């Protein structure tokens with residue numbers, strides 16, 4: 100056995116955008132074990148939601164849990180609150196929620212892919228991916244009125260309608276985006292230098308993924324077919340708009356890139372279907388009721404399953420709100436997937452997990 | 462190899478970046494910007510203040526009962542919840558004008574916090590005064606019945 104070294108990475112590190120700390124034990128460049136610490140940014144949001152904000156205001160608060168999947172959080176909360184006050188969002192609102200969730204998935208996945216490229220040392224691809232991503236940000240701004248904090252889902256429905264000219268603009272921009280996406284797939288698939296850092300790195304087996312409860316593209320890349328969009332139909336009718344499961348087998352960084360890229364095609368299809376078949380109805384279901392009882396909601400955020408639990412006691416304030424973010428479920432597997440890899444591959448592996456620590460520690 | 466030739470070819474192509482301040486980026490015309498207020502239409506129901514998630518709106522009140530609207534663009538999250546809650550169309554509305562930055566002189570954080578507290582207090586004071594006047598009136602009409610002392614703390618709590 101050679102000499103072992105402990106190398107820390109994070110909580111502030113040049114290749115890590117997130118306040119995440121890994122302590123690697125390495126032996127001749129090979130990582131043999133890893134420790135993770137994820138709780139650097141606790142903001143007390145759950146407590147604030149139960150003491151400072153009325154239940155209708157909470158959907159704006161949880162929208163600020165995460166900058167990337169703001170819409171997933173506010174939609175999941177809106178749904179759980181709708182369950183507590185016993186209403187159902189109108190069909191048009193559901194479709195519009197799905198539209199924004201999918202647009203958000205496009206920008207989130209492209210961001211992750213660009214970071215994988217950057218952390219693997221491929222700056223030009225990082226720039227290119229970010230350039231192509233810009234359209235999704237602009238479309239989100241056109242739909243929601245803001246680039247990051249959408250404030251789109253409110254308890255009972257959605258805040259804004261989709262204007263016909265915006266719908267037309269989305270379709271047109273998707274048309275220009277498709278060849279760009281093909282180009283990205285080509286680079287991620289066939290570029291030799293990138294494959295050195297991606298193929299076989301950070302691999303996790305299907306069994307390990309199942310044992311460690313992995314969610315999201317991380318799990319799907321390992322061949323585990325789990326996607327909330329495939330499982331629940333009551334809250335958002337995913338299958339109606341053309342959802343399809345995307346999986347891969349190898350479970351390495353390359354497979355995760357491919358799963359994300361292929362999911363973008365599904366997202367594009369879903370967006371097109373939604374715009375083509377947007378039902379006419381009201382945008383918000385009004386109610387004067389106060390939240391009562393308990394409810395849970397699951398929703399597929401770009402990073403995996405997002406889980407909300409809420410409990411009401413017939414007052415304006417919730418009694419309890421619990422958020423479980425997808426990255427939290429993945430921490431155990433993240434630690435495991437490093438084992439046996441070169442220390443030099445670690446940044447690209449971390450980026451391919453797509454960790455979101457502001458969701459995880461809140 | 463393909464990427465390599467492409468990279469060489471890129472040397473002779475036009476830049477993909479835009480010359481930002483001269484060429485404007487895309488901003489939709491219903492961008493969520495500053496909140497406007499029309500004093501003449503408002504019915505002073507304070508519903509906008511009640512729904513506002515971060516507390517960016519507050520109404521103060523003078524001793525004659527006249528209310529004044531205060532808005533802090535640095536606290537506002539531009540969610541338009543106030544616009545949706547307002548029963549009087551046009552009294553409060555969203556423009557597409559982005560919020561400007563704040564100067565140090567404005568004291569936009571601490572100044573706002575004290576303004577907020579004072580506004581709440583001014584309303585409590587008005588409510589207490591009104592109660593006192595009502596009690597006085599009741600006493601002159603029905604002499605003999607004792608008045609409850611105007612409890613400022615209690616009414617301040619009610620106000621919140």
Ligand code: SF4
Pocket residue numbers: 496512513514515516517518536537538539540541542543544
């Ligand atoms: S837009 Fe939202 S944050 Fe701003 S004043 Fe209105 S309710 Fe408050």
Ligand code: SF4
Pocket residue numbers: 502503504505506507508509510546547548549552553
């Ligand atoms: S909700 Fe409308 S009418 Fe009521 S106080 Fe606010 S601006 Fe005035």
